[in-house]
Amino acid sequence: MTIRDVTESPATHEHAREGGSRPSRGWTLAAFAGAAGVVLAAGSQVANATVTAPAEPRPSVSPSLTAAMQAEMMSDVLPASPPIRLTDPVTDGVDALTDAEREGVQDALDRLADESDLRLFVVYIESFDGTQPVDWANASANQSGFGTQDLLLAVATADQEFGLSADTNVPLTDAQLAGIDDAVAAAVGAERWADAATDAADAVRATGAGGPAPLLVAGVVAAAVLLLAALAWAVWRFGVPRLRPRLARRTPVVTGPTPDELAHLTPAELDARAAAALVGIDDALKTCEQELGLARAELGADATRDFELILARATADVREAFAIRQELDTIAAARADEAEGESPEPPQTEPEDPARRERLAHLLALCERAADTLDARTRAFDDLRRLQQRAPELLDDVVARAPEVAGRVGVTRSVLEELAQTYPSGTLALVSGNPEQAELLLANATEAVAAGRSALEAGQKAVAVSHARGAQNALGQAIMLLDAVDATAAHLELATSRLDKAVASLTQDVTSARSVEGDFRVTLARTAAQAALKHVEVTRQGGDPLAGLQRIAAAEGSLDAALASTRDTTEVKARASALLRDTLGRVDEQLRQTADFVATRRGAVGATARTRLAEAVRLSEAAHALQPADPAGALGEAQRASTLVLEAARLARADADAAVAAAAAAAAAGEPDDGAAVADANGPITGGMMLGGILLDPNLVRSRRRASTARIGGGFGGGGFGGGRPITLRRLGSLRVRR
Template sequence: MRVLCATALALAAVVVPALTAQAEQPVNLGSTQIVDTVGALGGQEAEVESALNRLYNATGAQLFVVYVATFDGVAADESWATATAEQNGLGTDDVLLAVATEERIYDIFYPSDFQLDTEATREVENEFLPLLSDENWAGAALAAADGYREAIEGPGFPWGFVLGVLVVGAVVIGIVLVIGRRRASARHTAELADLTKLEQRASRALVHLDDSLTTSEQELGFAVAQFGTEASAPFVEALEAARTKVGEAFRIKQTLDDGVPETDEQARAGLLRILELCDQADDELDRQADAFDELRALEQAAPQTLVQVRADAERAAARLSAAIEALRLLEQRYSSAAVATVEDNTEQAEMLLTFVGRTASQAEGAIAAGKSGSAAIQLRTVQASVAQAGQLLDAIDSLGDRLAEATQSLDAVVADTRHDLAAAKAFQAEATSAELSAGIAAAEASLAVAESPSTLANPVARLERLTAANQELEGTFGRTRDAHTRIQNARVALDGTLATARGQIVAAGDFITTRRGGVGETARTRLAEANRRLDQAVSLAGDDPVAALAEAQQANSLAGAAISAAQSDLTSYQPVGPSRGMFTGPGVSEAVVGGIIGALIGGRGGGFGGGFGGGRSRSGCFGALGGFGGSSRSSGGSLGRSIGRSVGRSAGRSSRGRF
């Protein structure tokens, strides 16, 4: 054992410097700093990763980029990015940018004590959000990384120009102060001018409305004498309401004139309220004035109006018998609920026409007695009654038309529902669905009611019920059919995708194992995650082939990423010191030799098991080798960033929206 330890220590003197030089320094979110389940980054993932590394090297801040199709797994009012950050234990300098490409939503997590405040992060977001809108996914990630880096670093300070800037600045400040005072004075003058104009408008409105009130009070007296107190009651109410508004307007004006200074904003608000009150009062008075103008016109043409309203009443009476017969036929054919809205229309119309005849005779007597004002009121009542009787009779005809149209439409909806039921039942035989079964049952029940042989029916109600059931069945059938299609397509593609993923994982494992001396942590963790995703795909294959297919595709992608990361490690693998090349021969790389030596001196508990973390091996042989690789990113070690992520966890804030 002592001989083996001595040999291993000698080998470590050669191997450890090489491993330290090539160790990668990424930070993982699960297994990687970049998660792209939708292939958004395409062939630019390496470019994005370089930008993330530049951000960390310059500022110590870490940006995690996640592209998914949709945000699932959290409540609607929760942040998907925050939940992801908390689940992965992001630290105080970690930012997570998550993008749902199908939903077109972005969600960003910032730790509560992040180096940039809300205003600064919003400025960075404004730089890359337009790129998300253009679906330039990689460009957005690059802009985010560079934007945060530039914002944290801040602009450099040109000390060479300090004195010149101070001199020029003093002159500029003087000019700006003079111009600023002039502009402020100009703005104040313009505001005062606007306020003066507003005060003039308010004063004119108050004077105009006060005069209108006086005129309206005089006209009210004439109206009461001409048409009576009852007919003038609406005018009285409008006049009282106008007086109340004018009183409030005058009180506001007095407050503005009382010698106690108000701010410009207070004065403007008071003047605008005066204008509002005056406009409302004026409109109320105008409406009542128009009504009295109509009455006066009716008074002037009372004899002619009497002849016209009697002719209209006779035409309505002539329709009454036909309407009674039409209503009787509707009641024979349809249910009472179907005709409930018009069942007493003929009785109401007959009563109104009787009233019209009596009131028209009274108006004729008033005209003969020279009481034109009373005649005008009675004639206006007659006109309204005749119009209402006509509306009652029209409603019977309209209902008959609607019931006939509903009966015709019901036949078409019945046929459509039968067709949909047949298709849904045929599909149900292949793919059982509780939701579809409920939709079929509801449609069948509504169809049974629609085709009921009942003598008295309500086709409108039947049509509404059957239409709603048919629409629900169509929606449920469509959703179920689409889901079944997705499942079937996933089953077809799953076997081939699983085989491809297995092959890619085996290839990645062989590549990494045979070159492990030069392969760092990124490739290994992605390979481990690929294996986990493959196991998950296999376990889901029977119950949820859609989810299984997604897992298999991700496993294949991760395995490919593992190979890419390993190749990148080998490209940058440069052993240092006098030992470089001492174990290599023709056709054999340092990486392969390093892997063989690592396996030789590692064993189950020794070797480098305690090396990169500074711990002690179980055999006690290589505990003293701990700490290789360092703890900071800048030194080339692999634990600096992962430690920063696992400690100092804190609450944060999120920025969400659509693009």
């Protein structure tokens, strides 16, 4: 069977010679073809005037599927009553019909076969056992080798359900199929099993299909083909040559920045542009991930699988862009160290570096490609979620969930107060402000819901959708902030319990190292290990267990490497594997904490912190990949990841603190900051949503125009599956500061 699918593609015509035919011949050909088509269509219409397509066909209750689609669909369907191969017009496996009723059904099927080319098969079973009736019928028809003119009615008597299978090319409209479904539904609902089959056969016969309908179809198709061919030839011959120069001038081409476009930028300007592009596209990915999570919860994983692949493709480009930035930062740091050693005074101007410009241009192109990848599916994603139709439901959902989240804020604040009595402030730096930020987000979500409902009352559905998305994202970030505190508390408790074991292991290694004499490397490693043990002992009460574990792990790794020549290979690998497991567990938790912090403060966190975080993620993944085969090599990657994620966390905290301090100072002075225009565009939505990077689109449309600085377009950070947020909207704006 084939799926009902009408595709339209422009015809391509090749001409043996150019300019040989005079215009009059072309118009004569067009006129002749048009006339011929009209005659054929009219003749076919007269031959069978009774078969017409409805003005507004509605989808059939029993849709048709191709054989390939049916086979793929049924691969996951395992009912207790599997699809069967049918050979008789009537198959009654549950004695649903008496002998007289069976004869009556057979007579109805024979009448249909005598008066048309269509054939109807009927099968009665006890139950579809949870399988969709249409899927069961389609699979049985496919297994039975039914053709275009064959229909199958499957009736489950215990379920009181039925499925009608029809080929896509069957000469029945969707409305006619729906009418057949309606006729059968009435009989099945009343448990009149024989009437279900006879009514179906009579309904098919009443449509008049299966007779001369192919003549009408052939006539219309022939007429359309001739007319289109003539028109296409005329347009190609006379219209295209005149329009081609204008089209060439006006057709936009979406590409990354060319070297010529970047040539006028100074090294500092190019660097700033690359940083802005990374921030914009990274924000876009985080927003898309949040939107995709909402869609997955609403519609299921199967409905969002295509968008997950799109997001993965864009993420791969962004990761490569961050890797380029990390490489350039490493080179720049090394050169700065060399320059500082050679000359105490820094150069007045930054030297031109063609290789660096080329790498930054490639970075910008990757960001552009990622934004284009996301933007290409924006409309499809919105269609999938049907937000304009569901805007009231989304707003109500936020209202229903907000009280539970608000109730968690006080509990989370109490947890933090207890943790502060045990651990130093630096240990809790990434989560210490989470309750306050969550409160701001909840307040903003409430404001967004009120604004969305006002927009609905005014009939502005697009505005309501924008506010609903902002409210959903604000609520989601609030939950993420509160969950982060709980996760940190659990991880600190686990780290405290593991610290005793780590200290005991390192103490044993120090004892073993004392027996090795004359090896200067072992002596240095043993001395460093003893210093680490002493430091942990001194800071054990009220100290940071994570920092203690990291210090112990580093000392143990150095001592293991120094003692490797004195141990057998099996012991060396076992010790490396154990140390690697502990290190990776700590690094994964550090990555989670830092990623959550950036995601919930992305309105303030800059490119450098994000770059270090991306590189730490890459190194951690490399360590996990190397873990089975090369524990020693994996340990090195994990240790480098630990160093980078700590640097990323420090930079991210500094960015967020600076943004909040600047906003507070501006508010205290009564002066609008640089983000005032953004705050005005977002109406009452400020505070937590601004810091969280949730900005509502003031124009309520996605724009494909690129910001001159960021080169990333397609929407804003408040919601939506699309491109990055323009850098002009990246500033923090007004914040409510907790007094």
